[in-house]
Amino acid sequence: MEINKDPEFLETQTPPNGLVSFFKLDHLLNIARSNSQWPLTFGLACCAIEFMAAGASRFDLDRFGFGVARPSPRQADLMIVAGTISRKMVPCIKTLYDQMPAPKYVIAHGGCATAGGPFKYPGQYGILEGIDKIIPVNVYIPGCPPRPEALIAGLLELRRLIKEGKTQGTMSPAIIEDSQDARPAEYKNAISRADFRKPPAPPAPPTPPAAPTAAPAQA
Amino acid sequence: MKKWLQGSIKPEEFTEKNIKTAGIHFEALVGQDKIREVAKEFLKQSYYLESLTAVDFQECFEVVYHFNRWETQARVCVKILVGKDANNAPSLSSIYKSAVWFEREVHEMFGITFDGHPGLKNLLLPESSRIHPLLKSFKGEPKGSDVAQSLKLIEEDKRDFEVAYPRSITQQGKDYYLNLGPQHPSTHGVLRILLHLNGERILDGEPIIGYSHRHHEKMMEIQNYLACWPNFGRLDYVGAMSFNFGYARLVETAMGVAPPPRVEAIRVLTTELNRIASHLLWLGTFLMDLGAMTPFFYCFDDREKILDILEMATGERLTYDYFRFGGLDKDFPVEAIAATKQFIPEFKKRLREYDKLISKNVIFLNRVRGMGILTKEDALAYGVTGPMLRASGVALDERRRDPYSLYQHLDFNVPIRTDGDVYARYEVRMQEMEECLKIIAQLVDNLPEGAISSGKLPKNVPKGEYYSAIESARGSFGIYLVSDGSLNPYRIKLRTPSFSNLNAIIDMLPGCFISDAVAVLGSTDIVLPEIDR
Secondary structure, eight states, X not given: OOOOOOHHHHHHSOOGGGTOOOHHHHHHHHHHHHHOOOBBOOBOSHHHHHHHHHHXXXXXXXXXXXXXXXXXXXXXXXXXXESOOBGGGHHHHHHHHHHSOSSBEEEEESHHHHHOGGGOOTTOOSBOSOGGGTXXXXXXXXXXXXXXXXXXXXXXXXXXXXXXXXOOOBOSOOOOOOOOOOOOOOOOOOOOHHHHHOXXXXXXXXXXXXXXXXXXXXX | OHHXXXXXXXXXXXXXXXXXXXXXXXXXXXXXXXXXXXXXXHHHTTOEEEEEEEEEOSSEEEEEEEEEOSSSOOOEEEEEEEESSSOEEEOOTTTOXXXXXXXXXXXXXXXXXXXXXXXXXXXXXXXXXXXXXXXTTOOOOGGGGOHHHHHHHHHHHHHHHHHHOGGGTOOBTTEEEEEEOSSOGGGSSSOEEEEEEETTEEEEEEEEOOTTOOOHHHHHHTXXXXXXXXXXXXXXXXXXXXXXXXXXXXXHHXXXXXXXXXXXXXXXXXXXXXXXXXXXXXXXXXXHHTTOOHHHHHHHHHHHHHHHHHHHHHSOSSSOOOEETTEESSOOOHHHHHHHHHHHHHHHHHHHHHIIIIITOHHHHHHHTTOSOOOHHHHHHHTOOTHHHHTTTOOOOHHHHSOOTTGGGSOOOOOOOSSOSHHHHHHHHHHHHHHHHHHHHHHHTTOOOSOSOOOOOOSSOOSEEEEEEEEETTEEEEEEEEEOSSSSOSEEEEEOHHHHHHHTHHHHSTTOBHHHHHHHHHHHOOOHHHHHO
16 A cells, blocks of 8 residues: 655544544553553663663662663664754654654653754754654653653653553654744854964964953963 | 974975974974875874864865874874865875775865775765865854754655665675664664675674764854863763863963862862773673673662762763863862762772673673784774773873873873783773772872862963863873964864774774674774764
8 A cells, every 4th residue: 555654644634543432442551551661772872871871770760660671663662862863863763763663652852852952053054953853752851961860750751641641652743843043153254374374473463452361360 | 203394395384383282293284295295104103193184264275184103292283285176185095094084074074075085975974965064154054953854854865875875775695784773772872884794794894973973063163162161071971071171171271271289180080080980881881782781780880979979079960061261160079079988999899899790701701802803003094092002002091191180190000901802902991990090099088278260261262273182081082273362263173082993993893793793892982972073
């Protein structure tokens, strides 16, 4: 069967579970799902180290049943996007997400995965400002990087959402509002090499203003 | 080298520099046609290519080469000029193996073409990217932040990757190709290695990097010197303190500021604690890659104790932002000193336990002995530094080669091994942790009293060029700064240790099995955002 992957087409479709709803069964399934999250072993940057620390001895993610980290996306149902999403990594994350079986959940772990974090500036060329621009997100965890306790809190929040039936896990691409940063950045212009090369003569004018600022250093 | 350069090359410009302030002995501008000759002579004199970068000026580009030696601090700088229109430069890739990656990076960032390079394709940027971000005429690209664009870009990137690496999807006969990563638990981040295999044996492996490129260098050009601090905390997040140290050293030597003694002592103390934490993280994950789960929990337990101490001082667990120009953000608290004193004997006991548990384990030994051998010649050609180089029998440690801060007054050894295999690297790092403990023990009992700041400093760095290097947990971390005297850097080049160390695995992988590749990769102790910058 030919699957129409056009995002605009998919947005018009209603989710399949709107047709028939077995309330009790859904409820039961949600309880089961909420208590057996299998996260994908997947780290991008700094936050991944805190993800590892959360899984290690002190914080012990296993206490909550989140410790079954799977290296393969085909066995996982929870993606913890831990770190900065660089432009080059975007297709890989999308592929990983597409390979996970539904229902699947996503946690944006840290400032970068939420909205670009410290690497966001006007006209930046290197990163994607938030993972929710390509895949839908269930829980956002702020911090740079968030402490392991914050990750645990985020995971428990996701568990609550699933249990209460507030999230079904996603089946289709998200509808995302885009925001553009229109502030001007202070990009530098190239300076003349000839000017830069002859230090003895030109520094004479800038030195007097520099001297008073240097003076308090000794004071 | 100076006499030889002046005698037989006759540089167009030649400037003597002060090694203490500028970080180089001299700077020579040579003709484009001479640079290969110069590089050959430098290699003959066993200099390694420390960094290769470019600076964009109005009239032309300067391509800047830094050469250095293992034994002594002999850093020199050689430059060539490349025109804006005919932007071709001769390639050093046939002389120095490290130049292959360096030149690819300069090519994508500045658009300079290197004649005679084996494959000039993008290194850090996506294969579909056609921008040259480090040009001063590049004023930002809002493309990546748009949703519809992102989905389109995904298709473009996928397509162009297959064009750039046609081998990744084809198969010829018995040989086949396997992608290790970018999502793989043992790549320690987002690294892709394209393995060419015959059965399970690796014929060659090509690392593909850039999956964690966070435009640090461009970002630093548009923000002031103070605002650059968080970037250094996030470059090498496992050993962030030493990267802080590198930046502090660079700007302080450029400004001619000497921090107070208490600041120096606290800096060394926290850096060494962080170095142990970094090595512990390496040990835990390295052994987990080899299939041993228990050490991971032990190592993280010890690491948490260090993080507690550092958290008392800095307020952060991982991405420290603790140093300031000529001082520190906060003082080192009394309770942290008590905790450090308690930590030293505990950790000594733990190290003996690790030694008993791991060092004589037969399974471990069989997997690491004689594996992934790095020879001295390769180490020189790739510019490898840090524990990897010390495991190959070269006692290069920036703390000894060019003692900065308090290191010349401290008593510690630089452990070396001569085998150059995975086991040697393991041993070097284990011994380094003991040496770090030794340094910490010397400092923690007699921290000098006094101020933790040297007062108000100017906001800008004097016009000029500076290079300074420190020993991070992974090797020599150098920063090359071009300052035009304004409030933000004109150009910053980060010479990161893992970049060169990872480059060297191209020659270490052939002949290994896939499972050994994981051991070899683990022993290099790489941090990807530091490589990709």
